[in-house]
Amino acid sequence: MxxxxxxxxxxxxxxxxxxxxxxxxxxxxxxxxxxxxxxxxxxxxxxxxxxxxxxxxxxxxxxxxxxxxxxxxxxxxxxxxxxxxxxxxxxxxxxxxxxxxxxxxxxxxAPFGIYSKKRRSLAEVKPGDRITLANDPANLAHGLALLAEQKLLTLKPGADPIRVTEKDIASNPLQLKLQPIEAAQIPRTLDDAEYAIVNGNFAISSGLKLSDALLLEKTPDxxxxxxxxxxxxxxxxxxxxxxxxxxxxxxxxxxxxxxxxxxxxxxxx
Missing domain, CATH: 3.40.190.10 (Periplasmic binding protein-like II)
Incomplete structure:
Protein backbone atom coordinates (compact mmCIF):
# COMPACT_ATOMS: atom_id res chain seq x y z
CA MET A 1 0.00 0.00 0.00
CA ALA A 110 -49.56 30.27 35.86
CA PRO A 111 -49.23 33.93 36.89
CA PHE A 112 -48.02 35.27 40.21
CA GLY A 113 -50.89 36.05 42.52
CA ILE A 114 -51.61 37.64 45.86
CA TYR A 115 -53.76 35.36 48.03
CA SER A 116 -55.35 35.72 51.45
CA LYS A 117 -57.64 33.88 53.83
CA LYS A 118 -57.89 36.86 56.17
CA ARG A 119 -58.58 39.72 53.80
CA ARG A 120 -61.11 40.01 50.98
CA SER A 121 -59.08 42.50 48.93
CA LEU A 122 -55.89 44.52 48.90
CA ALA A 123 -57.99 47.51 49.91
CA GLU A 124 -58.35 45.88 53.36
CA VAL A 125 -54.61 45.89 54.05
CA LYS A 126 -53.82 47.15 57.57
CA PRO A 127 -50.68 48.53 59.21
CA GLY A 128 -48.32 45.76 60.24
CA ASP A 129 -49.90 43.07 58.05
CA ARG A 130 -47.55 40.19 57.30
CA ILE A 131 -46.85 39.29 53.67
CA THR A 132 -44.98 36.15 52.70
CA LEU A 133 -43.08 35.99 49.41
CA ALA A 134 -40.36 33.91 47.75
CA ASN A 135 -36.85 34.20 49.16
CA ASP A 136 -34.78 33.35 46.06
CA PRO A 137 -33.34 36.54 44.52
CA ALA A 138 -35.25 36.53 41.21
CA ASN A 139 -38.65 35.76 42.72
CA LEU A 140 -38.07 38.06 45.69
CA ALA A 141 -37.51 40.88 43.21
CA HIS A 142 -40.63 39.77 41.35
CA GLY A 143 -42.70 39.94 44.54
CA LEU A 144 -41.35 43.32 45.61
CA ALA A 145 -42.03 44.75 42.16
CA LEU A 146 -45.61 43.48 42.36
CA LEU A 147 -46.11 45.17 45.76
CA ALA A 148 -44.69 48.40 44.35
CA GLU A 149 -47.08 48.22 41.40
CA GLN A 150 -49.94 47.98 43.89
CA LYS A 151 -48.64 51.07 45.75
CA LEU A 152 -48.11 49.11 48.96
CA LEU A 153 -44.49 50.20 49.07
CA THR A 154 -42.10 52.23 46.93
CA LEU A 155 -38.69 51.33 45.57
CA LYS A 156 -35.67 53.60 45.39
CA PRO A 157 -35.47 55.70 42.20
CA GLY A 158 -33.42 53.95 39.56
CA ALA A 159 -33.65 50.52 41.22
CA ASP A 160 -33.75 47.70 38.68
CA PRO A 161 -37.18 46.06 39.25
CA ILE A 162 -35.86 42.64 38.24
CA ARG A 163 -32.96 42.75 40.71
CA VAL A 164 -34.33 44.63 43.73
CA THR A 165 -33.97 43.39 47.28
CA GLU A 166 -35.40 44.59 50.57
CA LYS A 167 -32.51 47.09 50.69
CA ASP A 168 -34.09 48.84 47.68
CA ILE A 169 -37.35 49.66 49.50
CA ALA A 170 -37.62 53.44 49.77
CA SER A 171 -40.81 53.56 51.81
CA ASN A 172 -43.15 51.14 53.53
CA PRO A 173 -45.83 53.48 54.92
CA LEU A 174 -47.95 50.72 56.45
CA GLN A 175 -44.92 49.03 58.00
CA LEU A 176 -45.85 45.80 56.28
CA LYS A 177 -43.89 42.83 57.61
CA LEU A 178 -42.30 41.10 54.64
CA GLN A 179 -41.32 37.50 55.27
CA PRO A 180 -39.30 35.83 52.49
CA ILE A 181 -39.42 32.02 52.60
CA GLU A 182 -38.93 29.12 50.22
CA ALA A 183 -41.39 29.51 47.36
CA ALA A 184 -42.90 26.01 47.64
CA GLN A 185 -43.79 26.65 51.29
CA ILE A 186 -45.64 29.94 50.79
CA PRO A 187 -49.17 28.45 50.35
CA ARG A 188 -48.82 26.93 53.83
CA THR A 189 -48.51 30.40 55.35
CA LEU A 190 -52.03 31.45 54.35
CA ASP A 191 -53.47 30.40 57.71
CA ASP A 192 -51.15 32.81 59.51
CA ALA A 193 -50.06 35.61 57.19
CA GLU A 194 -52.49 38.28 56.06
CA TYR A 195 -51.27 38.03 52.46
CA ALA A 196 -49.09 35.67 50.46
CA ILE A 197 -47.51 36.25 47.06
CA VAL A 198 -47.54 32.80 45.51
CA ASN A 199 -45.85 31.55 42.36
CA GLY A 200 -48.58 30.20 40.10
CA ASN A 201 -47.23 26.66 39.81
CA PHE A 202 -46.98 26.26 43.58
CA ALA A 203 -50.42 27.80 44.07
CA ILE A 204 -51.92 25.13 41.84
CA SER A 205 -49.87 22.27 43.29
CA SER A 206 -51.12 23.26 46.78
CA GLY A 207 -54.78 23.14 45.70
CA LEU A 208 -55.35 26.86 45.17
CA LYS A 209 -57.13 28.07 42.06
CA LEU A 210 -56.05 31.08 40.05
CA SER A 211 -59.55 32.42 40.58
CA ASP A 212 -58.87 32.37 44.36
CA ALA A 213 -56.29 35.15 44.04
CA LEU A 214 -57.14 38.65 45.16
CA LEU A 215 -54.87 39.79 42.34
CA LEU A 216 -53.25 38.04 39.39
CA GLU A 217 -50.46 39.97 37.75
CA LYS A 218 -50.31 40.69 34.04
CA THR A 219 -47.09 38.79 33.49
CA PRO A 220 -44.41 40.85 31.72
CA ASP A 221 -42.38 39.20 28.99
Missing part, protein backbone atom coordinates in the same frame (compact mmCIF):
# COMPACT_ATOMS: atom_id res chain seq x y z
CA UNK A 2 1.40 3.39 -0.99
CA UNK A 3 1.94 6.22 1.47
CA UNK A 4 -0.81 8.22 -0.25
CA UNK A 5 -3.31 5.38 0.05
CA UNK A 6 -2.42 4.80 3.71
CA UNK A 7 -2.91 8.51 4.39
CA UNK A 8 -6.32 8.56 2.68
CA UNK A 9 -7.40 5.44 4.60
CA UNK A 10 -6.33 6.95 7.92
CA UNK A 11 -8.23 10.15 7.16
CA UNK A 12 -11.36 8.18 6.24
CA UNK A 13 -11.21 6.13 9.44
CA UNK A 14 -10.71 9.28 11.51
CA UNK A 15 -13.69 10.97 9.87
CA UNK A 16 -15.80 7.88 10.48
CA UNK A 17 -14.81 7.76 14.15
CA UNK A 18 -15.56 11.45 14.60
CA UNK A 19 -18.94 11.19 12.92
CA UNK A 20 -20.18 8.24 14.97
CA UNK A 21 -21.01 10.12 18.21
CA UNK A 22 -22.58 12.94 16.18
CA UNK A 23 -24.95 10.53 14.43
CA UNK A 24 -25.76 8.95 17.77
CA UNK A 25 -26.60 12.36 19.26
CA UNK A 26 -28.81 13.25 16.32
CA UNK A 27 -30.69 9.96 16.68
CA UNK A 28 -31.49 10.58 20.38
CA UNK A 29 -35.13 9.66 20.95
CA UNK A 30 -35.35 9.32 24.74
CA UNK A 31 -35.74 12.65 26.51
CA UNK A 32 -35.79 13.45 30.24
CA UNK A 33 -37.34 16.81 31.08
CA UNK A 34 -37.59 18.38 34.52
CA UNK A 35 -40.20 20.82 35.81
CA UNK A 36 -41.49 22.13 39.11
CA UNK A 37 -44.63 20.69 40.66
CA UNK A 38 -48.08 21.88 39.68
CA UNK A 39 -48.82 23.76 36.52
CA UNK A 40 -45.35 23.57 34.99
CA UNK A 41 -45.09 19.80 34.91
CA UNK A 42 -48.77 19.47 33.96
CA UNK A 43 -48.27 21.73 30.94
CA UNK A 44 -45.53 19.35 29.80
CA UNK A 45 -47.52 16.23 30.62
CA UNK A 46 -50.73 17.29 28.89
CA UNK A 47 -49.43 19.56 26.15
CA UNK A 48 -45.84 18.81 25.16
CA UNK A 49 -45.25 15.12 25.88
CA UNK A 50 -48.06 13.86 23.57
CA UNK A 51 -46.75 15.97 20.67
CA UNK A 52 -43.23 14.63 21.09
CA UNK A 53 -44.47 11.06 21.36
CA UNK A 54 -46.27 11.48 18.03
CA UNK A 55 -42.86 12.30 16.56
CA UNK A 56 -41.33 9.11 17.92
CA UNK A 57 -39.78 10.38 21.15
CA UNK A 58 -40.00 8.68 24.53
CA UNK A 59 -40.40 11.35 27.21
CA UNK A 60 -39.76 10.99 30.94
CA UNK A 61 -40.85 13.86 33.20
CA UNK A 62 -39.12 14.54 36.52
CA UNK A 63 -40.84 16.67 39.17
CA UNK A 64 -38.99 19.09 41.45
CA UNK A 65 -40.11 21.14 44.44
CA UNK A 66 -37.45 23.84 44.42
CA UNK A 67 -35.78 26.25 42.01
CA UNK A 68 -32.19 25.02 42.38
CA UNK A 69 -32.08 21.31 41.60
CA UNK A 70 -33.63 21.46 38.10
CA UNK A 71 -30.71 23.52 36.80
CA UNK A 72 -28.12 21.47 38.67
CA UNK A 73 -29.61 18.27 37.25
CA UNK A 74 -29.59 19.78 33.76
CA UNK A 75 -25.97 20.91 33.99
CA UNK A 76 -24.88 17.51 35.31
CA UNK A 77 -26.65 15.64 32.51
CA UNK A 78 -29.44 14.02 34.54
CA UNK A 79 -31.92 16.04 32.46
CA UNK A 80 -31.97 16.89 28.77
CA UNK A 81 -34.10 20.00 29.36
CA UNK A 82 -36.07 21.76 32.06
CA UNK A 83 -39.08 24.05 32.18
CA UNK A 84 -39.66 26.04 35.36
CA UNK A 85 -37.88 29.41 35.27
CA UNK A 86 -38.01 32.80 33.61
CA UNK A 87 -35.09 34.25 31.70
CA UNK A 88 -34.12 36.60 34.53
CA UNK A 89 -33.68 33.71 36.94
CA UNK A 90 -31.89 31.57 34.34
CA UNK A 91 -29.39 34.30 33.51
CA UNK A 92 -28.62 35.00 37.15
CA UNK A 93 -28.32 31.30 38.07
CA UNK A 94 -26.06 30.65 35.08
CA UNK A 95 -23.77 33.54 35.99
CA UNK A 96 -23.66 32.74 39.71
CA UNK A 97 -22.90 29.04 39.17
CA UNK A 98 -20.87 29.27 35.98
CA UNK A 99 -23.14 26.82 34.13
CA UNK A 100 -23.53 26.42 30.38
CA UNK A 101 -27.33 26.35 30.19
CA UNK A 102 -29.34 28.39 27.70
CA UNK A 103 -32.95 29.22 26.89
CA UNK A 104 -34.62 27.76 23.79
CA UNK A 105 -38.23 28.93 23.64
CA UNK A 106 -40.76 30.70 25.86
CA UNK A 107 -43.73 28.88 27.30
CA UNK A 108 -46.86 29.55 29.38
CA UNK A 109 -46.99 30.03 33.11
CA UNK A 222 -39.22 38.88 31.07
CA UNK A 223 -41.12 36.76 33.61
CA UNK A 224 -42.47 34.30 31.05
CA UNK A 225 -41.08 30.80 31.54
CA UNK A 226 -38.44 29.38 29.21
CA UNK A 227 -37.38 25.90 28.18
CA UNK A 228 -33.67 25.44 28.96
CA UNK A 229 -31.03 23.00 27.68
CA UNK A 230 -27.26 22.71 27.93
CA UNK A 231 -25.48 25.08 25.57
CA UNK A 232 -23.93 22.23 23.60
CA UNK A 233 -27.40 20.80 22.90
CA UNK A 234 -29.08 23.94 21.59
CA UNK A 235 -28.71 22.92 17.92
CA UNK A 236 -29.66 19.27 18.38
CA UNK A 237 -32.64 17.95 16.37
CA UNK A 238 -34.45 16.92 19.56
CA UNK A 239 -34.07 20.47 20.91
CA UNK A 240 -35.64 21.82 17.74
CA UNK A 241 -38.44 19.27 18.13
CA UNK A 242 -39.07 20.55 21.66
CA UNK A 243 -39.21 24.16 20.47
CA UNK A 244 -41.57 23.22 17.65
CA UNK A 245 -43.88 21.46 20.11
CA UNK A 246 -44.15 24.66 22.20
CA UNK A 247 -45.06 26.61 19.05
CA UNK A 248 -47.52 24.05 17.67
CA UNK A 249 -51.21 24.94 17.17
CA UNK A 250 -52.10 21.70 18.99
CA UNK A 251 -50.25 22.96 22.08
CA UNK A 252 -52.09 26.27 21.94
CA UNK A 253 -55.40 24.37 21.79
CA UNK A 254 -54.46 22.39 24.92
CA UNK A 255 -53.65 25.62 26.77
CA UNK A 256 -56.97 27.18 25.83
CA UNK A 257 -58.92 24.11 26.89
CA UNK A 258 -57.08 22.98 30.03
CA UNK A 259 -55.07 25.96 31.29
CA UNK A 260 -57.32 29.04 31.11
CA UNK A 261 -55.95 32.19 32.65
CA UNK A 262 -52.33 31.25 32.11
CA UNK A 263 -49.91 33.88 30.87
CA UNK A 264 -48.67 33.05 27.38
CA UNK A 265 -45.98 34.40 25.04
CA UNK A 266 -47.13 36.35 22.00
CA UNK A 267 -46.87 33.43 19.59
CA UNK A 268 -49.37 31.45 21.70
CA UNK A 269 -51.96 34.24 21.96
Missing amino acids: TVARRTLLALALSASALSTPLVHAQDKKELTIGATAGSNIEVLRQGIKPLLEKRGYTVKLVEFNDYVQPNIALAQGALDANFFQHITYLNRFREDRGLDIVDVVQGPM HYMLVLAVKGKDKAQPWTRALAEAFRAPEFKAVLEQKFPGYARPAFLQ
Whole structure:
Protein backbone atom coordinates (compact mmCIF):
# COMPACT_ATOMS: atom_id res chain seq x y z
CA MET A 1 0.00 0.00 0.00
CA THR A 2 1.40 3.39 -0.99
CA VAL A 3 1.94 6.22 1.47
CA ALA A 4 -0.81 8.22 -0.25
CA ARG A 5 -3.31 5.38 0.05
CA ARG A 6 -2.42 4.80 3.71
CA THR A 7 -2.91 8.51 4.39
CA LEU A 8 -6.32 8.56 2.68
CA LEU A 9 -7.40 5.44 4.60
CA ALA A 10 -6.33 6.95 7.92
CA LEU A 11 -8.23 10.15 7.16
CA ALA A 12 -11.36 8.18 6.24
CA LEU A 13 -11.21 6.13 9.44
CA SER A 14 -10.71 9.28 11.51
CA ALA A 15 -13.69 10.97 9.87
CA SER A 16 -15.80 7.88 10.48
CA ALA A 17 -14.81 7.76 14.15
CA LEU A 18 -15.56 11.45 14.60
CA SER A 19 -18.94 11.19 12.92
CA THR A 20 -20.18 8.24 14.97
CA PRO A 21 -21.01 10.12 18.21
CA LEU A 22 -22.58 12.94 16.18
CA VAL A 23 -24.95 10.53 14.43
CA HIS A 24 -25.76 8.95 17.77
CA ALA A 25 -26.60 12.36 19.26
CA GLN A 26 -28.81 13.25 16.32
CA ASP A 27 -30.69 9.96 16.68
CA LYS A 28 -31.49 10.58 20.38
CA LYS A 29 -35.13 9.66 20.95
CA GLU A 30 -35.35 9.32 24.74
CA LEU A 31 -35.74 12.65 26.51
CA THR A 32 -35.79 13.45 30.24
CA ILE A 33 -37.34 16.81 31.08
CA GLY A 34 -37.59 18.38 34.52
CA ALA A 35 -40.20 20.82 35.81
CA THR A 36 -41.49 22.13 39.11
CA ALA A 37 -44.63 20.69 40.66
CA GLY A 38 -48.08 21.88 39.68
CA SER A 39 -48.82 23.76 36.52
CA ASN A 40 -45.35 23.57 34.99
CA ILE A 41 -45.09 19.80 34.91
CA GLU A 42 -48.77 19.47 33.96
CA VAL A 43 -48.27 21.73 30.94
CA LEU A 44 -45.53 19.35 29.80
CA ARG A 45 -47.52 16.23 30.62
CA GLN A 46 -50.73 17.29 28.89
CA GLY A 47 -49.43 19.56 26.15
CA ILE A 48 -45.84 18.81 25.16
CA LYS A 49 -45.25 15.12 25.88
CA PRO A 50 -48.06 13.86 23.57
CA LEU A 51 -46.75 15.97 20.67
CA LEU A 52 -43.23 14.63 21.09
CA GLU A 53 -44.47 11.06 21.36
CA LYS A 54 -46.27 11.48 18.03
CA ARG A 55 -42.86 12.30 16.56
CA GLY A 56 -41.33 9.11 17.92
CA TYR A 57 -39.78 10.38 21.15
CA THR A 58 -40.00 8.68 24.53
CA VAL A 59 -40.40 11.35 27.21
CA LYS A 60 -39.76 10.99 30.94
CA LEU A 61 -40.85 13.86 33.20
CA VAL A 62 -39.12 14.54 36.52
CA GLU A 63 -40.84 16.67 39.17
CA PHE A 64 -38.99 19.09 41.45
CA ASN A 65 -40.11 21.14 44.44
CA ASP A 66 -37.45 23.84 44.42
CA TYR A 67 -35.78 26.25 42.01
CA VAL A 68 -32.19 25.02 42.38
CA GLN A 69 -32.08 21.31 41.60
CA PRO A 70 -33.63 21.46 38.10
CA ASN A 71 -30.71 23.52 36.80
CA ILE A 72 -28.12 21.47 38.67
CA ALA A 73 -29.61 18.27 37.25
CA LEU A 74 -29.59 19.78 33.76
CA ALA A 75 -25.97 20.91 33.99
CA GLN A 76 -24.88 17.51 35.31
CA GLY A 77 -26.65 15.64 32.51
CA ALA A 78 -29.44 14.02 34.54
CA LEU A 79 -31.92 16.04 32.46
CA ASP A 80 -31.97 16.89 28.77
CA ALA A 81 -34.10 20.00 29.36
CA ASN A 82 -36.07 21.76 32.06
CA PHE A 83 -39.08 24.05 32.18
CA PHE A 84 -39.66 26.04 35.36
CA GLN A 85 -37.88 29.41 35.27
CA HIS A 86 -38.01 32.80 33.61
CA ILE A 87 -35.09 34.25 31.70
CA THR A 88 -34.12 36.60 34.53
CA TYR A 89 -33.68 33.71 36.94
CA LEU A 90 -31.89 31.57 34.34
CA ASN A 91 -29.39 34.30 33.51
CA ARG A 92 -28.62 35.00 37.15
CA PHE A 93 -28.32 31.30 38.07
CA ARG A 94 -26.06 30.65 35.08
CA GLU A 95 -23.77 33.54 35.99
CA ASP A 96 -23.66 32.74 39.71
CA ARG A 97 -22.90 29.04 39.17
CA GLY A 98 -20.87 29.27 35.98
CA LEU A 99 -23.14 26.82 34.13
CA ASP A 100 -23.53 26.42 30.38
CA ILE A 101 -27.33 26.35 30.19
CA VAL A 102 -29.34 28.39 27.70
CA ASP A 103 -32.95 29.22 26.89
CA VAL A 104 -34.62 27.76 23.79
CA VAL A 105 -38.23 28.93 23.64
CA GLN A 106 -40.76 30.70 25.86
CA GLY A 107 -43.73 28.88 27.30
CA PRO A 108 -46.86 29.55 29.38
CA MET A 109 -46.99 30.03 33.11
CA ALA A 110 -49.56 30.27 35.86
CA PRO A 111 -49.23 33.93 36.89
CA PHE A 112 -48.02 35.27 40.21
CA GLY A 113 -50.89 36.05 42.52
CA ILE A 114 -51.61 37.64 45.86
CA TYR A 115 -53.76 35.36 48.03
CA SER A 116 -55.35 35.72 51.45
CA LYS A 117 -57.64 33.88 53.83
CA LYS A 118 -57.89 36.86 56.17
CA ARG A 119 -58.58 39.72 53.80
CA ARG A 120 -61.11 40.01 50.98
CA SER A 121 -59.08 42.50 48.93
CA LEU A 122 -55.89 44.52 48.90
CA ALA A 123 -57.99 47.51 49.91
CA GLU A 124 -58.35 45.88 53.36
CA VAL A 125 -54.61 45.89 54.05
CA LYS A 126 -53.82 47.15 57.57
CA PRO A 127 -50.68 48.53 59.21
CA GLY A 128 -48.32 45.76 60.24
CA ASP A 129 -49.90 43.07 58.05
CA ARG A 130 -47.55 40.19 57.30
CA ILE A 131 -46.85 39.29 53.67
CA THR A 132 -44.98 36.15 52.70
CA LEU A 133 -43.08 35.99 49.41
CA ALA A 134 -40.36 33.91 47.75
CA ASN A 135 -36.85 34.20 49.16
CA ASP A 136 -34.78 33.35 46.06
CA PRO A 137 -33.34 36.54 44.52
CA ALA A 138 -35.25 36.53 41.21
CA ASN A 139 -38.65 35.76 42.72
CA LEU A 140 -38.07 38.06 45.69
CA ALA A 141 -37.51 40.88 43.21
CA HIS A 142 -40.63 39.77 41.35
CA GLY A 143 -42.70 39.94 44.54
CA LEU A 144 -41.35 43.32 45.61
CA ALA A 145 -42.03 44.75 42.16
CA LEU A 146 -45.61 43.48 42.36
CA LEU A 147 -46.11 45.17 45.76
CA ALA A 148 -44.69 48.40 44.35
CA GLU A 149 -47.08 48.22 41.40
CA GLN A 150 -49.94 47.98 43.89
CA LYS A 151 -48.64 51.07 45.75
CA LEU A 152 -48.11 49.11 48.96
CA LEU A 153 -44.49 50.20 49.07
CA THR A 154 -42.10 52.23 46.93
CA LEU A 155 -38.69 51.33 45.57
CA LYS A 156 -35.67 53.60 45.39
CA PRO A 157 -35.47 55.70 42.20
CA GLY A 158 -33.42 53.95 39.56
CA ALA A 159 -33.65 50.52 41.22
CA ASP A 160 -33.75 47.70 38.68
CA PRO A 161 -37.18 46.06 39.25
CA ILE A 162 -35.86 42.64 38.24
CA ARG A 163 -32.96 42.75 40.71
CA VAL A 164 -34.33 44.63 43.73
CA THR A 165 -33.97 43.39 47.28
CA GLU A 166 -35.40 44.59 50.57
CA LYS A 167 -32.51 47.09 50.69
CA ASP A 168 -34.09 48.84 47.68
CA ILE A 169 -37.35 49.66 49.50
CA ALA A 170 -37.62 53.44 49.77
CA SER A 171 -40.81 53.56 51.81
CA ASN A 172 -43.15 51.14 53.53
CA PRO A 173 -45.83 53.48 54.92
CA LEU A 174 -47.95 50.72 56.45
CA GLN A 175 -44.92 49.03 58.00
CA LEU A 176 -45.85 45.80 56.28
CA LYS A 177 -43.89 42.83 57.61
CA LEU A 178 -42.30 41.10 54.64
CA GLN A 179 -41.32 37.50 55.27
CA PRO A 180 -39.30 35.83 52.49
CA ILE A 181 -39.42 32.02 52.60
CA GLU A 182 -38.93 29.12 50.22
CA ALA A 183 -41.39 29.51 47.36
CA ALA A 184 -42.90 26.01 47.64
CA GLN A 185 -43.79 26.65 51.29
CA ILE A 186 -45.64 29.94 50.79
CA PRO A 187 -49.17 28.45 50.35
CA ARG A 188 -48.82 26.93 53.83
CA THR A 189 -48.51 30.40 55.35
CA LEU A 190 -52.03 31.45 54.35
CA ASP A 191 -53.47 30.40 57.71
CA ASP A 192 -51.15 32.81 59.51
CA ALA A 193 -50.06 35.61 57.19
CA GLU A 194 -52.49 38.28 56.06
CA TYR A 195 -51.27 38.03 52.46
CA ALA A 196 -49.09 35.67 50.46
CA ILE A 197 -47.51 36.25 47.06
CA VAL A 198 -47.54 32.80 45.51
CA ASN A 199 -45.85 31.55 42.36
CA GLY A 200 -48.58 30.20 40.10
CA ASN A 201 -47.23 26.66 39.81
CA PHE A 202 -46.98 26.26 43.58
CA ALA A 203 -50.42 27.80 44.07
CA ILE A 204 -51.92 25.13 41.84
CA SER A 205 -49.87 22.27 43.29
CA SER A 206 -51.12 23.26 46.78
CA GLY A 207 -54.78 23.14 45.70
CA LEU A 208 -55.35 26.86 45.17
CA LYS A 209 -57.13 28.07 42.06
CA LEU A 210 -56.05 31.08 40.05
CA SER A 211 -59.55 32.42 40.58
CA ASP A 212 -58.87 32.37 44.36
CA ALA A 213 -56.29 35.15 44.04
CA LEU A 214 -57.14 38.65 45.16
CA LEU A 215 -54.87 39.79 42.34
CA LEU A 216 -53.25 38.04 39.39
CA GLU A 217 -50.46 39.97 37.75
CA LYS A 218 -50.31 40.69 34.04
CA THR A 219 -47.09 38.79 33.49
CA PRO A 220 -44.41 40.85 31.72
CA ASP A 221 -42.38 39.20 28.99
CA HIS A 222 -39.22 38.88 31.07
CA TYR A 223 -41.12 36.76 33.61
CA MET A 224 -42.47 34.30 31.05
CA LEU A 225 -41.08 30.80 31.54
CA VAL A 226 -38.44 29.38 29.21
CA LEU A 227 -37.38 25.90 28.18
CA ALA A 228 -33.67 25.44 28.96
CA VAL A 229 -31.03 23.00 27.68
CA LYS A 230 -27.26 22.71 27.93
CA GLY A 231 -25.48 25.08 25.57
CA LYS A 232 -23.93 22.23 23.60
CA ASP A 233 -27.40 20.80 22.90
CA LYS A 234 -29.08 23.94 21.59
CA ALA A 235 -28.71 22.92 17.92
CA GLN A 236 -29.66 19.27 18.38
CA PRO A 237 -32.64 17.95 16.37
CA TRP A 238 -34.45 16.92 19.56
CA THR A 239 -34.07 20.47 20.91
CA ARG A 240 -35.64 21.82 17.74
CA ALA A 241 -38.44 19.27 18.13
CA LEU A 242 -39.07 20.55 21.66
CA ALA A 243 -39.21 24.16 20.47
CA GLU A 244 -41.57 23.22 17.65
CA ALA A 245 -43.88 21.46 20.11
CA PHE A 246 -44.15 24.66 22.20
CA ARG A 247 -45.06 26.61 19.05
CA ALA A 248 -47.52 24.05 17.67
CA PRO A 249 -51.21 24.94 17.17
CA GLU A 250 -52.10 21.70 18.99
CA PHE A 251 -50.25 22.96 22.08
CA LYS A 252 -52.09 26.27 21.94
CA ALA A 253 -55.40 24.37 21.79
CA VAL A 254 -54.46 22.39 24.92
CA LEU A 255 -53.65 25.62 26.77
CA GLU A 256 -56.97 27.18 25.83
CA GLN A 257 -58.92 24.11 26.89
CA LYS A 258 -57.08 22.98 30.03
CA PHE A 259 -55.07 25.96 31.29
CA PRO A 260 -57.32 29.04 31.11
CA GLY A 261 -55.95 32.19 32.65
CA TYR A 262 -52.33 31.25 32.11
CA ALA A 263 -49.91 33.88 30.87
CA ARG A 264 -48.67 33.05 27.38
CA PRO A 265 -45.98 34.40 25.04
CA ALA A 266 -47.13 36.35 22.00
CA PHE A 267 -46.87 33.43 19.59
CA LEU A 268 -49.37 31.45 21.70
CA GLN A 269 -51.96 34.24 21.96
